[in-house]
Amino acid sequence: xxxxxxxxxxxxxxxxxxxxxxxxxxxxxxxxxxxxxxxxxxxxxxxxxxxxxxxxxxxxxxxxxxxxxxxxxxxxxxxxxxxxxxxxxxxxxxxxxxxxxxxxxxxxxxxxxxxxxxxxxxxxxxxxxxxxxxxxxxxxxxxxxxxxxxx
Numbered sequence: 001x002x003x004x005x006x007x008x009x010x011x012x013x014x015x016x017x018x019x020x021x022x023x024x025x026x027x028x029x030x031x032x033x034x035x036x037x038x039x040x041x042x043x044x045x046x047x048x049x050x051x052x053x054x055x056x057x058x059x060x061x062x063x064x065x066x067x068x069x070x071x072x073x074x075x076x077x078x079x080x081x082x083x084x085x086x087x088x089x090x091x092x093x094x095x096x097x098x099x100x101x102x103x104x105x106x107x108x109x110x111x112x113x114x115x116x117x118x119x120x121x122x123x124x125x126x127x128x129x130x131x132x133x134x135x136x137x138x139x140x141x142x143x144x145x146x147x148x149x150x151x
Contacts, residue, residue: 002060002088004095007051009042009076013059014051018042021062021078028115033142035111037064037075048099049076052088063092065099068135071107071147072100077119089119093126101150109134109147120144 007014018039025034042049046067051059061079065072074096079088100108109131112119128146133139 002052002054002086002091004050004052004092007049007059007062009039009049009062009064014049014062015039017051017059017062017078017080018076020080021076025113029113029142033113033140035137035143042076047075048096050092050095052079052092054083061088061092063096065096067103067105068109070105071109071134072096072103072105073135074108074110089122090126093122097126097148097150104151106151107147107149109145111137112144112146114142114144120146 009015009018022036025036042064048065050063052061054060060083063077064075066075074093077089077092097108108128110123110128112123123146126148128148131145131147133143133145134147137143137145
């Protein structure tokens with residue numbers, strides 16, 4: 001059974017997963033439309049970073065929750081392509097939702113790319129609905145903004 005645990009995003013295994021995610025984003029989207037955070041940025045105060053590990057203890061996915069003013073932002077959701085189809089992304093998202101609820105956050109929000117169809121379907125199945133840009137984001141041709149009310 002996979003386990004989800006806090007992790008250091010700058011450690012080798014999470015860093016490798018984050019690099020794979022960044023490479024995919026850079027392949028799919030223009031630089032100005034990429035909003036991923038570096039491992040060092042994900043290690044900052046106010047950001048909760050998690051990995052999911054398989055039975056062998058290998059990190060196979062990542063997710064982060066950035067605490068914002070009155071809401072949490074989902075960042076860095078990525079599952080190794082070889083581990084997809086096992087429900088890991090759904091488990092990671094549910095875990096972060098639980099952490100957000102424990103922190104008393106009223107909303108979960110996120111920005112994702114319009115070409116990330118599986119991710120958008122995952123978020124919608126988890127109860128996220130379309131919203132406008134939030135925080136420092138601006139509308140562009142490729143961003144999809146979603147939110148879920150928690151309280």
